[in-house]
Amino acid sequence: MVQMTYRDALKQALRDAMTEDDSVVVIGEEVGRYGGAYGVTKGLYEEFGAARMIDTPISEPAIIGAAVGAAMSGLRPVAELMYVDFIGMTMDQLGNQAAKIRYMFGGQIGVPMVLRTQGGTGRSAGAQHSQSLEAYVLHTPGLRLVMPATVSDAYHLLRQSLRQPDPVVFIEHKALYTLKEEVDLSAPPPAWGKAAVRRTGDDLVIVTYSRQVHHALKAAEELSKQGLEATVIDLRCLNPLDFDTVRQHVERVGRVMVVSEGVMTAGVGAELSARIHEECFDFLAEPVIRLCGEDIPISVSVDLEANSVPTSQAVQQVAARLLAERSAA
Amino acid sequence: MTAPIETAVADRAARSNTELLPLYRQMRRVRTFEERVGELFVRGQSAGSMLHLSIGEEAAAVGVASLMQEGDTFTTHHRGHGIFLARGADPKRMMAEIGGKEEGYCRGKGGSMHIADMGLGHLGANAIVGGGIPAVVGAGLASKRAGKGAISVAFFGDGAMQQGILYESMNMAALWDLPVVFVCINNQYGMGTRIEQATKGRALHERGLAFGLNAETVDGLDVREVRAAATRVIDAARGGTPGFLAIECYRFYGHARMDKSPYRSAEDEEQGRAKDPVQFARAALIEMGEADSTHLDALDQEIAAEMDATIDFTIAASEPPLNSMFRDVYAPGEPEPEAVAARIDRILARE
Numbered sequence: 001m002v003q004m005t006y007r008d009a010l011k012q013a014l015r016d017a018m019t020e021d022d023s024v025v026v027i028g029e030e031v032g033r034y035g036g037a038y039g040v041t042k043g044l045y046e047e048f049g050a051a052r053m054i055d056t057p058i059s060e061p062a063i064i065g066a067a068v069g070a071a072m073s074g075l076r077p078v079a080e081l082m083y084v085d086f087i088g089m090t091m092d093q094l095g096n097q098a099a100k101i102r103y104m105f106g107g108q109i110g111v112p113m114v115l116r117t118q119g120g121t122g123r124s125a126g127a128q129h130s131q132s133l134e135a136y137v138l139h140t141p142g143l144r145l146v147m148p149a150t151v152s153d154a155y156h157l158l159r160q161s162l163r164q165p166d167p168v169v170f171i172e173h174k175a176l177y178t179l180k181e182e183v184d185l186s187a188p189p190p191a192w193g194k195a196a197v198r199r200t201g202d203d204l205v206i207v208t209y210s211r212q213v214h215h216a217l218k219a220a221e222e223l224s225k226q227g228l229e230a231t232v233i234d235l236r237c238l239n240p241l242d243f244d245t246v247r248q249h250v251e252r253v254g255r256v257m258v259v260s261e262g263v264m265t266a267g268v269g270a271e272l273s274a275r276i277h278e279e280c281f282d283f284l285a286e287p288v289i290r291l292c293g294e295d296i297p298i299s300v301s302v303d304l305e306a307n308s309v310p311t312s313q314a315v316q317q318v319a320a321r322l323l324a325e326r327s328a329a
Numbered sequence: 330m331t332a333p334i335e336t337a338v339a340d341r342a343a344r345s346n347t348e349l350l351p352l353y354r355q356m357r358r359v360r361t362f363e364e365r366v367g368e369l370f371v372r373g374q375s376a377g378s379m380l381h382l383s384i385g386e387e388a389a390a391v392g393v394a395s396l397m398q399e400g401d402t403f404t405t406h407h408r409g410h411g412i413f414l415a416r417g418a419d420p421k422r423m424m425a426e427i428g429g430k431e432e433g434y435c436r437g438k439g440g441s442m443h444i445a446d447m448g449l450g451h452l453g454a455n456a457i458v459g460g461g462i463p464a465v466v467g468a469g470l471a472s473k474r475a476g477k478g479a480i481s482v483a484f485f486g487d488g489a490m491q492q493g494i495l496y497e498s499m500n501m502a503a504l505w506d507l508p509v510v511f512v513c514i515n516n517q518y519g520m521g522t523r524i525e526q527a528t529k530g531r532a533l534h535e536r537g538l539a540f541g542l543n544a545e546t547v548d549g550l551d552v553r554e555v556r557a558a559a560t561r562v563i564d565a566a567r568g569g570t571p572g573f574l575a576i577e578c579y580r581f582y583g584h585a586r587m588d589k590s591p592y593r594s595a596e597d598e599e600q601g602r603a604k605d606p607v608q609f610a611r612a613a614l615i616e617m618g619e620a621d622s623t624h625l626d627a628l629d630q631e632i633a634a635e636m637d638a639t640i641d642f643t644i645a646a647s648e649p650p651l652n653s654m655f656r657d658v659y660a661p662g663e664p665e666p667e668a669v670a671a672r673i674d675r676i677l678a679r680e
């Protein structure tokens with residue numbers, strides 16, 4: 001076990017993958033000499049050189065497209081998109097090319113690439129640098145989607161992503177880079193796509209992922225002081241989705257809250273809520289409650305930004321109310 | 330070309346040699362404003378650290394903006410404070426926006442990278458590299474239809490020279506003979522990447538020529554030269570020949586406030602900063618006998634006081650009210666998005 005930041009765990013995963021497999025290359029803006037806009041790749045240029053840490057001009061569609069071609073040609077590229085907010089620019093290469101090549105071409109070839117990017121609020125970075133756009137990816141068949149919340153998952157899931165036969169979009173959270181936790185680098189990796197149950201309780205299930213896992217856990221600790229015990233499920237992969245774990249706990253507890261930083265409408269929360277209603281209807285004591293980002297852009301104002309997405313207080317309050325209404329009923 | 334434009338052009342040419350003092354004044358205002366933005370950040374009063382100072386690029390901003398007229402429109406990149414100020418912005422409202430305050434140009438929603446003012450024709454700064462460029466094609470279409478001689482100018486950095494959208498936009502502007510100008514402020518860097526590391530095509534204006542634009546490259550040290558080149562390009566654009574102007578300068582400081590530029594050498598910075606358009610204009614004024622240093626010191630102090638006041642204004646300004654969060658997602662009068670909390674209230678309140 002070592003103490004490590006989320007940022008360093010990602011770097012270690014890249015380093016180990018590159019050491020193990022010569023075909024792994026990193027390609028993106030400022031990934032080499034600069035060391036990454038958030039410092040994730042710092043030092044790797046010195047270790048692996050310019051041929052494997054490939055700095056690019058500011059040309060997002062071509063970066064992702066080049067990664068697609070490289071992946072079809074024997075390399076295992078990790079393309080970095082500096083902010084998930086730029087994904088729209090690359091959506092053709094990602095959605096029409098990377099995601100569909102295996103299928104359109106009748107299974108002749110896959111696109112084993114990883115698109116690493118980061119999203120979320122927390123830095124007053126404004127409307128075009130603070131979004132949570134995972135729903136765009138989840139809505140595209142053919143793309144895998146990973147969103148690690150912990151340092152251990154940052155390491156192990158990035159390693160796992162680099163072993164997948166299909167394109168993986170790996171979305172980090174910009175507010176987690178300095179998170180420091182214990183990690184066992186030599187532990188066997190978690191089964192691909194398996195959710196993690198971070199806490200178990202009998203009163204409520206909170207289904208979430210990425211930074212909101214931490215908000216949910218903090219809220220659960222507070223609720224515990226009031227005698228209310230929550231189960232917190234960290235999905236960590238949204239595609240593949242481990243619905244079996246969700247089902248198992250929903251059926252056991254009967255009350256569910258889905259928490260996501262992405263906007264409410266047609267977001268990941270909507271998909272989860274729909275699926276829980278469809279598949280676990282008979283076990284639900286109450287409708288699923290979604291606590292998600294507001295259906296608005298993110299402001300640069302510190303106050304407006306902070307209140308545009310779920311906070312741990314909001315998770316706690318809504319959960320407490322959900323359970324209070326329940327006992328009153 | 331219409332008569333009033335010709336007159337304006339002749340007028341400008343006649344004045345061009347005696348206009349350095351007002352240009353100096355505008356450049357000093359930009360420089361001092363940007364220094365105060367740095368101070369706002371250090372004092373913890375800015376909304377975040379993604380503040381991109383245009384120090385070193387004053388001649389580019391002032392040289393072009395000083396030729397723009399009422400009715401003209403423009404878009405900028407993320408390093409656009411100087412351009413907007415030179416075009417006539419109120420520095421207090423700019424600073425308040427940078428602080429994320431209600432009194433700012435965009436009521437604290439946009440911030441430094443998304444500042445805009447329709448009153449001055451500022452169609453918006455942009456945090457997407459290249460994101461603001463194609464809008465000038467549309468604005469150019471509208472101006473052409475209106476037939477009043479207005480132009481639309483896209484300002485962007487050398488980084489955007491490698492974005493495909495620029496080429497789509499230049500091609501359309503040329504194809505449709507639009508009154509549009511593309512201005513590339515080449516400060517030699519895009520974050521830590523020097524332009525040589527981003528492209529082998531270093532004669533940037535040749536790309537404009539390739540599409541049939543009226544294109545040149547000018548050095549960004551002497552604001553009079555920038556203005557002369559911009560006059561040629563802008564006057565042609567008013568007549569329906571779109572243009573491209575690359576302005577060569579140097580990014581004096583880090584990319585944003587947290588960047589200490591470890592990727593470039595002290596000599597590189599020293600050499601780059603020697604190319605200081607504000608100091609250059611000051612020296613030229615003194616040399617030509619148009620102003621003495623006492624006069625210029627007084628002017629600088631007056632500007633310092635004006636810009637100091639922007640910080641006080643911002644600190645005293647108010648946070649946007651929380652419920653303003655839902656305003657302006659859609660047009661006034663349209664229903665606002667329902668707050669998540671309100672939705673949950675309704676669900677929990679049901680029998």
Ligand SMILES: Cc1ncc(C[n+]2csc(CCOP(=O)(O)OP(=O)(O)O)c2C)c(N)n1
Pocket residue numbers: 029058060082086089381406407408456457458459485486487488489490516518519520580584
């Ligand atoms: C589409 C897009 N890609 C990347 C970024 C991240 N980024 C912000 S500014 C910048 C460098 C831009 O360089 P340049 O265009 O030369 O402008 P400068 O900062 O030098 O004024 C980069 C890569 C972004 N904001 N948008």
Ligand SMILES: [Mg+2]
Pocket residue numbers: 486487488514515516517518519520
């Ligand atoms: Mg630049």
